[in-house]
Every structure is written in C-alpha cells, then in structure tokens.
Amino acid sequence: MQLITCPWCGPREETEFRYGGQADLAYPADPSALDDEQWARFVFFRDNPEGAFAERWCHDAGCRRWLRAVRDTRTYVFAETRPYGRTA
Amino acid sequence: MSTPEHPDFLWRTPEPKRHYDVVIVGGGGHGLATAHYLARNHGITNVAVLERGWLAGGNMARNTTLIRSNYLWDESAAIYEHSLKLWEGLEEDLDYPILFSQRGVLNLAHTEQDVRDSVRRVEANRLNGIDAEWLGPDEVAKICPIVNVSDGIRYPVQGATYQPRAGIAKHDYVAWGFARRADEAGIDIIQNCEVTDFVVDGDRVTSVRTSRGDIACGTVALCAAGHTSVLLDRLGVRTPLQSHPLQALVSELLEPVHPTIVMSNAVHVYVSQAHKGELVMGAGVDGYNGYGRRGAFHVIERQMAAAVELFPVFARAHLLRSWAGIVDVTPDASPVVGHTPYENVLVNAGWGTGGFKATPGIGWAFADTVAHGRPHPLVAPFALDRFVTGALVDEHGAAGVAH
Numbered sequence: 001m002q003l004i005t006c007p008w009c010g011p012r013e014e015t016e017f018r019y020g021g022q023a024d025l026a027y028p029a030d031p032s033a034l035d036d037e038q039w040a041r042f043v044f045f046r047d048n049p050e051g052a053f054a055e056r057w058c059h060d061a062g063c064r065r066w067l068r069a070v071r072d073t074r075t076y077v078f079a080e081t082r083p084y085g086r087t088a
Numbered sequence: 089m090s091t092p093e094h095p096d097f098l099w100r101t102p103e104p105k106r107h108y109d110v111v112i113v114g115g116g117g118h119g120l121a122t123a124h125y126l127a128r129n130h131g132i133t134n135v136a137v138l139e140r141g142w143l144a145g146g147n148m149a150r151n152t153t154l155i156r157s158n159y160l161w162d163e164s165a166a167i168y169e170h171s172l173k174l175w176e177g178l179e180e181d182l183d184y185p186i187l188f189s190q191r192g193v194l195n196l197a198h199t200e201q202d203v204r205d206s207v208r209r210v211e212a213n214r215l216n217g218i219d220a221e222w223l224g225p226d227e228v229a230k231i232c233p234i235v236n237v238s239d240g241i242r243y244p245v246q247g248a249t250y251q252p253r254a255g256i257a258k259h260d261y262v263a264w265g266f267a268r269r270a271d272e273a274g275i276d277i278i279q280n281c282e283v284t285d286f287v288v289d290g291d292r293v294t295s296v297r298t299s300r301g302d303i304a305c306g307t308v309a310l311c312a313a314g315h316t317s318v319l320l321d322r323l324g325v326r327t328p329l330q331s332h333p334l335q336a337l338v339s340e341l342l343e344p345v346h347p348t349i350v351m352s353n354a355v356h357v358y359v360s361q362a363h364k365g366e367l368v369m370g371a372g373v374d375g376y377n378g379y380g381r382r383g384a385f386h387v388i389e390r391q392m393a394a395a396v397e398l399f400p401v402f403a404r405a406h407l408l409r410s411w412a413g414i415v416d417v418t419p420d421a422s423p424v425v426g427h428t429p430y431e432n433v434l435v436n437a438g439w440g441t442g443g444f445k446a447t448p449g450i451g452w453a454f455a456d457t458v459a460h461g462r463p464h465p466l467v468a469p470f471a472l473d474r475f476v477t478g479a480l481v482d483e484h485g486a487a488g489v490a491h
C-alpha cells in the first residue's frame with residue numbers, strides 16, 4: 001500500500017483517500033449556451049494520459065478535504081500534492 | 089484434465105509489408121478474432137495485425153475467462169448472446185481445442201434491491217431468448233454446495249440468477265486458435281511492432297507509424313483495449329475511455345470442488361475453478377487511472393475476505409499469484425465501437441472488465457463493419473455519439489463486478 005501526502009495531515013495510507021478523477025474541470029461559465037456536444041464533453045469526456053496526470057483526491061478518512069495531485073499513471077508515483085484551490 | 093500438445097509454431101513471423109488493405113492495431117483477442125472473420129466471412133486477407141508486445145500479452149491472457157450473455161439491455165444481450173452462440177461452435181470453426189466448458193453462472197443476490205434487479209434481469213433475458221432462471225438459496229446450494237447460504241453471514245444469500253449456458257474457456261488457446269486460422273488465410277501477425285503515430289491526409293489516415301517503419305493502410309481498425317485513448321490522442325480524437333488496472337488471482341491447484349461460476353456484485357468477488365484446479369478470483373477495478381499493470385494489495389485483500397465469507401472451505405487455500413491488466417472503462421459500462429471523425433479509422437474499445445466473452449461476437453461484427461464501412465447492426469448502438477445523443481446502454485448492474 002502506498003502513502004499519499006495530505007497537505008494538511010501529512011503522509012497517510014492510500015486507503016484513507018478517495019479518487020476524484022481529472023482535476024481542474026471548470027463548470028461551464030454559461031451553461032445554457034452549451035449544445036449537446038459541449039455538454040457531452042463536460043459530463044463524460046476526460047483525459048486519460050499515460051504519464052503525468054493532474055487529479056483530485058479526497059482525504060475521506062482524515063480531514064475530508066480535497067487535494068490536487070500530480071501522479072504518474074505508469075508508476076503511480078505522486079510528484080506533488082497540494083490543497084485544491086479554485087485558481088488551481 | 090490433460091491439456092493438448094501444441095505444435096512449435098502456430099503462425100509465421102513475417103516482415104511487415106509496406107501496405108495493407110486493413111491494419112488492425114492490437115494483437116489481443118479482439119484484434120485476432122477480427123482478422124479471422126475478415127478472412128473467413130469476407131475474403132479480406134491483405135491484413136496485418138500489429139502487436140506492440142507479444143501476441144495476447146495484454147488482457148487476453150490476463151482475464152478470468154468468464155463467458156455469459158445474461159446482460160440486462162436488449163443491445164447488450166444481442167451482442168453477447170451472438171458471441172455465446174459462436175463460442176458454442178468455436179472449437180470446430182477454429183479446429184483447435186479451447187477447453188470451452190459450459191458450467192453455468194450464478195449471480196448472487198444479497199439484498200432486497202438485488203433480488204428485484206435480478207428477477208427483472210431474468211425476465212429481460214428470457215424475452216431476449218437467453219437461458220435464465222431465478223433460484224432461491226436452497227436451489228443455489230444444490231448447484232454449488234460449497235456456497236454459504238446460511239443466515240450467519242453479513243449479507244446472506246437471498247437467491248441467484250442462473251445461466252446454465254455460461255462458462256469458461258482457456259484464454260491463450262483461444263488467442264492461438266484465432267491467430268493460427270488468420271495466419272493460414274494469409275494474414276500477417278506482426279509482434280514487437282508498436283504503432284506510435286499516424287500519417288494524416290485530411291480526414292483520412294494514410295499510414296501508421298510503427299517501431300518497424302511506416303505502413304500504409306486502407307482501413308485502420310483499433311483493437312488496443314486499455315491503450316486506445318493513447319492512440320486516439322495522437323489523432324486529437326477524444327473519447328470517454330478511462331484506463332484502470334484490473335486485478336485477478338489464483339490459488340494453488342486443488343481437487344475439483346467448485347462446479348460452476350459464482351459472482352457477487354454486493355459482496356464483491358467472483359470465483360470459478362480452472363481446468364487445472366486453481367481457484368480463479370477477481371472483483372472490480374482499482375479506483376484510480378493507471379497503466380502500470382499492477383494494482384494495490386488492499387483490493388486483493390477485500391476480494392479474499394469476500395471469497396472466504398461466501399466459501400468458508402477456501403479459508404486455508406493459498407494464494408499463488410495475482411496480476412493485473414489495463415482495462416478501458418466507459419461511463420455506461422458498455423463498449424465504444426464504430427466510426428471516428430477519421431473516415432477510415434474504426435474503433436473497437438471500452439469493453440472494460442468484460443470483453444473476453446465478446447471475443448468471437450465482436451470479431452464477427454467488427455470485421456463486418458470494417459468490410460462494409462458501416463456499423464454492423466449489433467454494434468450500431470455502441471457508437472461514440474451516444475454520449476452526445478444520450479442513448480446510453482447502462483450496464484452497470486450487470487457488469488460492475490461480474491465480468
């Protein structure tokens with residue numbers, strides 16, 4: 001089991017965390033202006049890189065706060081974790 | 089049961105030609121089956137199967153080989169039942185032993201909601217001409233005496249759906265059987281040949297770039313499972329595919345104790361016993377995206393806990409090996425098959441945790457799609473544009489843990 005460094009709680013076992021998928025997806029600024037194609041992209045389509053991936057994780061069994069991680073999807077090694085911010 | 093003797097070589101090792109009418113990317117089950125049916129059903133043999141590693145080294149020889157067709161929706165039932173019927177005649181068609189054993193599958197229900205969903209699925213299956221029964225706990229115990237149907241567990245077994253025609257097969261023999269027949273028909277199977285990029289002219293791909301040089305192509309048929317989105321990224325085509333590690337494990341060899349296949353979505357495990365005697369188990373994917381072909385041990389621990397709860401007799405069995413493959417999952421747990429924005433690039437992906445059973449069925453329907461340049465009716469509902477139209481085929485109920 002690997003350790004994930006929570007920005008608030010420090011290194012914790014991965015079972016304490018929940019995965020939240022791709023980071024930095026902005027809710028559409030003007031939702032009613034979107035057509036079906038654009039909605040499909042927002043709701044269903046996500047990046048799926050083989051390599052560095054910016055992701056959301058939630059420290060469910062700890063402080064319950066969201067963090068933003070950059071993780072390599074080939075090695076699963078976390079390059080960084082930091083508080084999830086609106087301006088991320 | 090003894091396993092058959094195999095000849096030293098089942099297919100040639102050709103040098104890639106500079107042009108093929110059809111280039112299939114990925115030498116797993118789906119790519120090889122597509123090649124076989126292109127030759128067998130359509131007489132198309134100027135075809136290459138390009139495999140970056142060794143033949144069937146991806147999910148094809150990592151899966152737990154469960155074959156069934158008891159899916160909920162008409163669209164899924166149609167393609168999986170077509171596939172099951174082909175499995176029933178595959179040994180003769182390939183003229184190769186595949187150890188297909190129709191020992192039936194029990195999908196256990198543990199809650200009232202499970203029971204309602206299961207009975208509904210049985211009725212839907214019957215309307216689609218698929219063998220399906222609803223069984224109470226006593227009947228479950230008759231079919232599989234080692235399942236714990238007592239009230240003494242956290243989620244007692246309330247019953248199960250039963251599909252008698254479901255079964256298992258020997259995955260590598262299946263791959264070799266398809267490969268041998270495709271090779272005999274003149275199709276080139278080229279291993280250690282990674283597709284790295286595409287040469288594009290307008291809305292057509294004229295060649296694939298590979299680790300063994302450029303290869304010009306009429307049609308490109310993508311059968312790259314977990315790596316499909318990596319390839320489509322090179323073309324700027326976005327998909328809703330997410331790649332996850334999916335793990336499985338086997339025990340040491342045991343005497344035959346387990347006569348059927350048992351799956352439990354709620355308790356989260358499935359178990360069968362392979363021909364040689366090992367118990368084969370698995371569950372759902374590891375939660376995060378990953379291409380590492382390994383997963384976390386706590387996922388295995390959870391499966392084992394569930395297995396021992398349902399099968400107390402397994403408590404002292406030793407775990408021999410565990411491994412992972414990279415599976416491509418979609419938001420509705422149904423595949424993505426058909427056209428892309430590139431006129432001559434067809435995609436077959438998104439089979440996620442459950443595409444082994446589909447191997448002959450999708451090979452058949454995808455070959456037909458490639459041959460005629462339009463979706464075969466069995467794959468038409470699985471086009472990429474369903475995520476725009478909203479016509480999803482939501483199979484989470486039938487596909488979550490149950491591959």
Ligand SMILES: Cc1cc2nc3c(=O)[nH]c(=O)nc-3n(C[C@H](O)[C@H](O)[C@H](O)COP(=O)(O)OP(=O)(O)OC[C@H]3O[C@@H](n4cnc5c(N)ncnc54)[C@H](O)[C@@H]3O)c2cc1C
Pocket residue numbers: 113114115116117118119138139140141142143144145146147148149150151152153154155281282283284311312313314315316319334335336370411412413414415439440441442443444445446491
């Ligand atoms: C642990 C596990 C258990 C499973 N259990 C079941 C089950 O019980 N029942 C069931 O129905 N399904 C099951 N599945 C799912 C099933 O294995 C897959 O859906 C199915 O094998 C996918 O089709 P395939 O055989 O063509 O894939 P693969 O065998 O993965 O073939 C894809 C091939 O493409 C190659 N490739 C990728 N990128 C490139 C490139 N750039 N150039 C050239 N080649 C490339 C890969 O090397 C690979 O060989 C399971 C999967 C796993 C991992």
Ligand SMILES: [Zn+2]
Pocket residue numbers: 006007008009010059062063064065
């Ligand atoms: Zn924390």
